[in-house]
Every structure is written in C-alpha cells, then in structure tokens.
Amino acid sequence: MLLVPANATTPDAAAPRAAAFDVALRAIAEPTRTAIVALLAHGEHCVCDVGSALRISPALVSHHLRVLRRAGLVRERRAGRWVYCSLDLDNVRHVRILLDALLDPPEGLARRVAGSACACTDAAGEWDAGVLGAAAAAAAPFGPSR
Numbered sequence: 001m002l003l004v005p006a007n008a009t010t011p012d013a014a015a016p017r018a019a020a021f022d023v024a025l026r027a028i029a030e031p032t033r034t035a036i037v038a039l040l041a042h043g044e045h046c047v048c049d050v051g052s053a054l055r056i057s058p059a060l061v062s063h064h065l066r067v068l069r070r071a072g073l074v075r076e077r078r079a080g081r082w083v084y085c086s087l088d089l090d091n092v093r094h095v096r097i098l099l100d101a102l103l104d105p106p107e108g109l110a111r112r113v114a115g116s117a118c119a120c121t122d123a124a125g126e127w128d129a130g131v132l133g134a135a136a137a138a139a140a141p142f143g144p145s146r
Contacts, residue, residue: 010029020072022089022099027071033064037087042073044086047076 028034035054039045045053051061065085068074072091077084 018098021095024071024073024095025099027073028066029074030064030067033068036061036064036068037073040085044077044084047083047085050085138141 019057028037032054036050038051047061047065048058051058056064065074065076069076073088074085074094075088077086079103104143
C-alpha cells in the first residue's frame, strides 16, 4: 500500500494518493468484489461465510479478498484455523473523501463552469490542482491493512 505524508497538499505530492485511490476504485469496480464489500459493510464475516453467501469457491473468495486487502479496503483477523475479514473503515473513509472531492468540484471552478461555454479550455488547470489539492488535504494517507 502506498504511504504518503499527511501534509502532502500539492498536486505532485498528491499523485501517490491518487494512485492508491485508483487502486481502491479498480478493486471495487469488479462485481464480485463489490458484493463482498457490500456484505462486509454489515460487519465481520468468516471467509467461508463470504463464499457461501456469494456462492463462489474458496479459491475465488481468497483471490478477491487478496485484491481488496492489497487495495487497503479489507483487513483479516485469524482465530485459530478460521480467518475473519472486515472492511478497513479508516481506508474506506479515505476513499469516500477522495470520491466526494472528485465528484464535487471546488466552488470557484463550479461558478466558472456555470458561466462558461466550455470548462475544458479555461478551467482545466484549476480543476486538476483543485481536485488533487483538495483530495490530498482532506484525506489522510492510506495505511497498510491491520
């Protein structure tokens, strides 16, 4: 998982954070992993229960959980021979903050776009700096799964 200093607020410093965000979005974009995230949103589950609930093989459950774990979205806990998984709520919160920043443009840009025929030509630089800067300032770095 990518680690970035919490004070990284420039677009260049926000690039690793944006890369971690991209990894998280790609991880949950796959329908089976989306279903796993939805299931884990209700609380911790044994890995075998995840497979049973979604009617997929243990090997496929392990694969999808590994992708979600590497993206920082899921954590695992071992209890004897059982493995329990849950959402890493801190990192899920960071993904939500970054997604909000992506989908909710900075206020100055929103006003310029409303009065402009095309946002591409006159606000593209402000958009890039605004979105990456706001996201970097708002979200703490993704940490390793615990």
